[in-house]
Amino acid sequence: MDTFDWTSIPGALPILADGMLITLEITATAMLVGILWGTVLALARLSGNRPLAWLAAAYVNLFRAVPLVMVILWFYLIVPTLLQRWLGVSQSSDIRMISALVAFALFESAYYAEIIRAGVQSVPKGQVDAAFALGMPYPLTMRLVVLPQAFRNMLPLLLTQAIILFQDTSLVYVIGLADFFGAAYKVGDRDGRLVELLLFAGAVYFILCFGASLLVRQLQKKYST
Amino acid sequence: MSMIQIENVSKWYGDFQVLTDCGTHVNAGEVVVVCGPSGSGKSTLIRCVNGLEAIQQGRIVVNGTALAEPTTNLSKLRAQVGMVFQNFELFPHMSVTDNLTIAQVKVLGRSTEEALARGLTMLDRVGLKAQATKFPGALSGGQQQRVAIARALAMDPICMLFDEPTSALDPEMVNEVLDVMVELATEGMTMMCVTHEMGFARKVADRVIFMDHGRIVEDASKDDFFGTPRAERAQLFLSKILQH
Numbered sequence: 001m002d003t004f005d006w007t008s009i010p011g012a013l014p015i016l017a018d019g020m021l022i023t024l025e026i027t028a029t030a031m032l033v034g035i036l037w038g039t040v041l042a043l044a045r046l047s048g049n050r051p052l053a054w055l056a057a058a059y060v061n062l063f064r065a066v067p068l069v070m071v072i073l074w075f076y077l078i079v080p081t082l083l084q085r086w087l088g089v090s091q092s093s094d095i096r097m098i099s100a101l102v103a104f105a106l107f108e109s110a111y112y113a114e115i116i117r118a119g120v121q122s123v124p125k126g127q128v129d130a131a132f133a134l135g136m137p138y139p140l141t142m143r144l145v146v147l148p149q150a151f152r153n154m155l156p157l158l159l160t161q162a163i164i165l166f167q168d169t170s171l172v173y174v175i176g177l178a179d180f181f182g183a184a185y186k187v188g189d190r191d192g193r194l195v196e197l198l199l200f201a202g203a204v205y206f207i208l209c210f211g212a213s214l215l216v217r218q219l220q221k222k223y224s225t
Numbered sequence: 226m227s228m229i230q231i232e233n234v235s236k237w238y239g240d241f242q243v244l245t246d247c248g249t250h251v252n253a254g255e256v257v258v259v260c261g262p263s264g265s266g267k268s269t270l271i272r273c274v275n276g277l278e279a280i281q282q283g284r285i286v287v288n289g290t291a292l293a294e295p296t297t298n299l300s301k302l303r304a305q306v307g308m309v310f311q312n313f314e315l316f317p318h319m320s321v322t323d324n325l326t327i328a329q330v331k332v333l334g335r336s337t338e339e340a341l342a343r344g345l346t347m348l349d350r351v352g353l354k355a356q357a358t359k360f361p362g363a364l365s366g367g368q369q370q371r372v373a374i375a376r377a378l379a380m381d382p383i384c385m386l387f388d389e390p391t392s393a394l395d396p397e398m399v400n401e402v403l404d405v406m407v408e409l410a411t412e413g414m415t416m417m418c419v420t421h422e423m424g425f426a427r428k429v430a431d432r433v434i435f436m437d438h439g440r441i442v443e444d445a446s447k448d449d450f451f452g453t454p455r456a457e458r459a460q461l462f463l464s465k466i467l468q469h
């Protein structure tokens with residue numbers, strides 16, 4: 001391989017764009033569900049309720065102790081059966097996407113739960129006292145006083161986790177789903193230009209992720225002053 | 226009838242007994258100052274009054290409602306009892322106005338307009354009307370504490386609890402806060418104040434309580450307390466504090 005040949009890239013852009021769409025869809029879904037479910041897990045873990053806290057801790061520790069690739073595969077094997085049995089959904093290519101979304105959302109929740117738990121603990125206890133003293137019940141105290149401050153404190157960490165997640169979506173290749181990385185691989189394999197396509201894909205990942213991390217740093221500076 | 230009734234209250238943190246058989250009361254319109262050395266349980270006692278801390282023995286009754294009764298809605302009771310903290314505890318992510326109105330709207334169910342009007346009246350009362358749109362971080366300590374007092378007053382409390390409201394302030398800001406408290410006291414607010422500001426106590430207190438090692442060792446009228454404190458520890462404490 002003496003020279004690079006980039007000519008297959010322009011023609012591949014629509015396929016790559018489709019792949020990027022899948023990547024973004026998985027990232028956004030996992031973030032959204034991850035933050036919501038992660039908040040529930042974090043609050044459960046911090047609650048005085050022993051069994052509840054134990055269950056949440058078990059969930060978090062389980063998912064954090066297992067490689068993401070395996071989780072994706074598990075859910076690929078489990079979810080279609082469940083969907084078929086419960087909802088009568090027929091086996092189609094969309095099932096891969098659904099199982100990937102479920103896997104990522106549940107997996108990321110475990111990581112977000114830990115970030116959010118730390119965020120909640122970063123809010124001084126006196127704030128809770130003040131909210132209680134004003135007559136706010138626990139749920140209102142969390143919603144109006146603790147969580148807004150917690151999320152502001154942990155915004156950089158949440159976004160950093162999102163960047164990692166964005167990169168990790170490439171693992172869906174194990175179930176044959178063509179995200180951005182998968183699409184690049186497919187085109188490169190088809191045209192015999194694997195090196196070029198993977199270099200190109202790598203450059204895109206680098207630009208997006210590095211750009212995003214610069215943004216996070218800006219944000220950190222803004223909030224630390 | 227007492228506004229605040231504290232009967233035989235004991236409390237433990239694990240094996241450590243913080244409060245031992247504490248009993249006292251605050252009548253409606255009365256100002257009671259609680260003092261004592263660091264670690265004697267003053268904060269713990271006052272935090273028990275609105276249920277921020279649970280007690281293991283004894284009984285606390287506020288305005289006829291016993292805190293420990295299973296039927297007591299603690300949040301509802303707290304909404305009627307104002308509390309001011311050593312570190313102000315304004316909500317830093319909200320403007321002064323939102324700090325003043327949020328509990329009125331979300332807890333008392335007042336309309337936004339009503340809450341705003343009430344909040345601004347109280348803000349004016351502590352002399353800070355011009356700061357309404359600012360965030361707490363932009364205010365001095367003394368200003369923050371006055372906003373915190375206004376926030377509590379905006380709930381139209383039946384009594385107020387203060388836990389060392391001036392001890393986190395720079396000396397030059399202590400008086401602006403004490404002035405607000407003195408005014409409140411002269412207007413007849415029922416107040417229980419943990420403070421070492423003996424000038425404040427002399428001026429407005431009806432009674433002074435002295436605590437030591439989790440016990441109330443002196444509970445006397447102001448004149449008796451400053452004239453002839455019976456407990457030795459109180460005498461020692463007073464002589465130390467009044468030297469400054």
Ligand SMILES: Nc1ncnc2c1ncn2[C@@H]1O[C@H](COP(=O)(O)OP(=O)(O)OP(=O)(O)O)[C@@H](O)[C@H]1O
Nearest residue numbers: 238241243261262263264265266267268269270389
């Ligand atoms: N959550 C807690 N767990 C264990 N011990 C505690 C806790 N809170 C307070 N204590 C202990 O209880 C005792 C009384 O504390 P408290 O804060 O009521 O004292 P205080 O009289 O308000 O003191 P200060 O003047 O320093 O504010 C102290 O010895 C303190 O270390």
Ligand SMILES: [Mg+2]
Nearest residue numbers: 267268269389
């Ligand atoms: Mg204290």
